[in-house]
Amino acid sequence: MWEFITLHWKDGIEILILAVLLYQGYRFLKATRGARILTGLLTLMLGLTLISQLLELDVMNWLLSHFSVFLAVGLVVIFQPELRRVLAELGSHRFFSLNSAEAANVDLLLETMVELSHKRHGALFALQRGIDLKQFAESGVMMDAKLSSELIRTVFFPKTALHDGGMIVEQGRIVAAGCVFPVSQKEMSDRSIGLRHRAGLGVSEESDAVALIVSEETGALSMCYRGKLEHDLELNKLKSRLQQILMFGDDEDADSEEGAK
Numbered sequence: 001m002w003e004f005i006t007l008h009w010k011d012g013i014e015i016l017i018l019a020v021l022l023y024q025g026y027r028f029l030k031a032t033r034g035a036r037i038l039t040g041l042l043t044l045m046l047g048l049t050l051i052s053q054l055l056e057l058d059v060m061n062w063l064l065s066h067f068s069v070f071l072a073v074g075l076v077v078i079f080q081p082e083l084r085r086v087l088a089e090l091g092s093h094r095f096f097s098l099n100s101a102e103a104a105n106v107d108l109l110l111e112t113m114v115e116l117s118h119k120r121h122g123a124l125f126a127l128q129r130g131i132d133l134k135q136f137a138e139s140g141v142m143m144d145a146k147l148s149s150e151l152i153r154t155v156f157f158p159k160t161a162l163h164d165g166g167m168i169v170e171q172g173r174i175v176a177a178g179c180v181f182p183v184s185q186k187e188m189s190d191r192s193i194g195l196r197h198r199a200g201l202g203v204s205e206e207s208d209a210v211a212l213i214v215s216e217e218t219g220a221l222s223m224c225y226r227g228k229l230e231h232d233l234e235l236n237k238l239k240s241r242l243q244q245i246l247m248f249g250d251d252e253d254a255d256s257e258e259g260a261k
């Protein structure tokens, strides 16, 4: 037994590292739009490899072994938004607690969302983190204003010039409002989820931003992060999820749109 351990402890470490990497990769990718492409590609590659090995198809074998290089490059291209997000998160990892200014901004935002919800005024926010949302800010009106409840409520007041679209918030400043975010193409079982929620989901798929949504129709408060919609959250749950994400990046496996209340 001891001999076995001394001979194979390195293999054990290797297996452990690979298992952790594969599991983290799976967790990271399963919610992204590229996951299906990856599953399709891997199934195709495995199927072809199996057939060509069984039937000893030399040309096919050769092609497959060389194709893996192109596959690797292809994967980098397919997962470019996700990779960008991971790298940005690695660069901006913060620990332990929000500072008092950040905590005050979160409170202000959530209190304002509750007020909007009571009035059934729809709203969409993207909280910018590591990745610059400039491209989306430019689709709206640049504001560069201090975050305040009054200003938010004015912007999202129905029929005003800026109420359509999303607001980008960064470190206590309103960067821009009336912004067009990318609309997620993700399949959702809940047909009542419309464009505002899809736009929140979209911006969270393409960046590390946290999107917050107030539903005009129901007043429900929702959050999107890393391409997952947590729909109709209670205020306390929303607050703790938001703090968790802003502090640690992530976290627990969030429930998907199907479930979260």
Ligand SMILES: Nc1ncnc2c1ncn2[C@@H]1O[C@H](COP(=O)(O)OP(=O)(O)OP(=O)(O)O)[C@@H](O)[C@H]1O
Pocket: 122, 123, 124, 163, 164, 165, 166, 179, 180, 181, 182, 183, 192, 193, 194, 195, 196, 197, 198, 199, 214, 215, 216, 217, 218
């Ligand atoms: N690409 C987009 N980027 C930002 N905001 C958008 C985008 N598309 C739609 N919206 C906003 O969503 C509003 C329409 O929301 P819609 O009713 O379709 O969505 P919903 O998810 O059902 O939300 P609600 O529950 O508030 O009705 C638009 O008036 C606009 O303000």
